[in-house]
Amino acid sequence: MRTLSISSLIATLGALLLAGCSDPQLHGLVSGQTLLLSRQTTLDAAGSGQAGYYCRRVICAGDDGENNAVRGLLEFDLGALPKNFQGDPIVSASLRIYQGPxxxxxxxxxxxxxxxxxxxxxxxxxxxxxxxxxxxxxEAADEGYLELDVTEALRGDLALGRSSVQFRLRFAQPTNHDQQSDLALFSTADDYAPQLILRFRQP
Structure with a gap:
């Protein structure tokens, strides 16, 4: 049986540690950042501005009492992100919005x-x-937070050097023609405002 001296053992352990540190999976530690909503509005298909006025304190999507589709729009400023991104540093991006009943x-x-x-x-x-x-x-209609994967959207805008990323909320069926307002409301209040939650690799 071969016995290692103390000095050989230390050298062996050092080599193993160095080999582990050369593993690319251990490089580029992942950190996170949350971007807050920078701009929002609500538009209706008629362009009347009524939905925007009614939804000025929230973001709305659905239809109004005149069977016009209503869509909510959100924008996040990317100016707060690190300037030294190289390659594709984005691990994930999630849009987090609070939906009312x-x-x-x-x-x-x-x-x-x-x-x-x-x-x-x-x-x-x-x-x-x-x-x-x-x-x-x-598909979830309950009140509470929705989190949607928007990683590819963010990667695309960063690749083009855009200063913001934009999203639109609408329903699959624009209206059901029942002459009733059917709106989902999404909070913009301070504690429940939309967020863009990012995870990225440190350079």
Whole structure:
């Protein structure tokens, strides 16, 4: 049986530690950051501005009493992110929004659709029908937090050097033509405001 001296044992352990530290999985420690909502609005299909006025303290999606589709829009400023990102540092990104009781809206208009969009001005009516770049869906009608994976949306905007990331909330069925307002409300209050929760690798 071979016996290692103390000095050989220390050298062996040192080599193992160095080998472990060279593992690329151990490099680039993951950290997190939460971005707060920087801009929001609600638009209706008629462009009347009524939904925006009614929903000025919240974000709304659904339809109104005149059977116009109503869509909510959110924007997060990316200026607070580290400037020394290299390659693809994003591990994950989640959009976190607080939904009020919405069982009636889901029953009438089906699932909530969350779309990544890019428009010059979120407050312009063009944002209502701007093409969706990525899409996520939610079927849960209960009151509480919704978390949706928007990793690819954020990666795309960072790759293009954009200063913000934008999302649109709508329902799969624009209206059910019942002449009733069916809206899901999403909080913008300080403790329940939308958040973009990020995890990324440190350079």
């Amino acid at each position: 919405s069982s009636r809206t889901y029953a009438k208009l089906q699932s909530l659709v969350v779309e990544h969009i890019r428009v010059p001005n979120l407050l312009d009516f063009a944002a209502f029908d701007a093409p969706a770049l990525e899409t996520a869906r939610n």
